[in-house]
Amino acid sequence: MKKIILLLILTIVLFIAGCDLGNQSNTETASSSNTGEGNDVLYVIEITSEGFSPSPLTVTQGSTVTWINKDANEHWPASAMHPTHAIYPESGGCIGSKFDACKGLKEGESWSFTFNEKGTWNYHDHFDVSKFGKIIVE
Ligand SMILES: [Cu+2]
Structure with missing residues (x-):
């Protein structure tokens, strides 16, 4: 044994x-x-009652950014401008571009989006347009 x-x-x-x-x-x-294309860096933006943090956030082209709702209220990240959501140039999504969560995120819920287009992309909370953020894709 x-x-x-x-x-x-x-x-x-x-x-x-x-x-x-x-x-x-x-x-x-x-x-x-x-090769430097895409990367494994994790980009996380927290949503609280104060808004989006960090903002602005600079990422490399092809990076995926994850929004996580840390607030009791629902929040809906989406491309500027409200209400057309069409500033980000990739078509798709539910309103005006692919950069759109297409629903409110409940507390603890997250949503991820991959930025294939270089540029400065403003976004907002579709439920509270006074809250906005900025992603810079280099
Ligand atoms: Cu909106």
């Missing part, structure tokens, strides 16, 4: 050591093949 437990422990240790080696070589491969 003791032999089996020792063997199990040895197997686990070897397995963990093997994983570490695997991770190291993966990291090297990833960094050497990084």
Whole structure:
């Protein structure tokens, strides 16, 4: 019985050591093949009763930005201008462009959007147009 437990422990240790080696070589491969297009940076904008934070936010082209509602009230991020929502040039979405959550986010809910177009993109809270923000895509 003791032999089996020792063997199990040895197997686990070897397995963990093997994983570490695997991770190291993966990291090297990833960094050497990084072309700079898109990226894995997480951009999170919090929505509170004060509005959007951080704003302005500068990201690289192809980045995904996530809005998360930290407020008890619902908030609806969407491209400027209200009510047409058509400043962001990608078509689609529900009103005037693809840059539109298309619904109110409840407390704790999040919504993500990938910015493929370079430029300075203003947006607003469709439920409270006095709250607005800015994404700069470089
Ligand atoms: Cu609106």
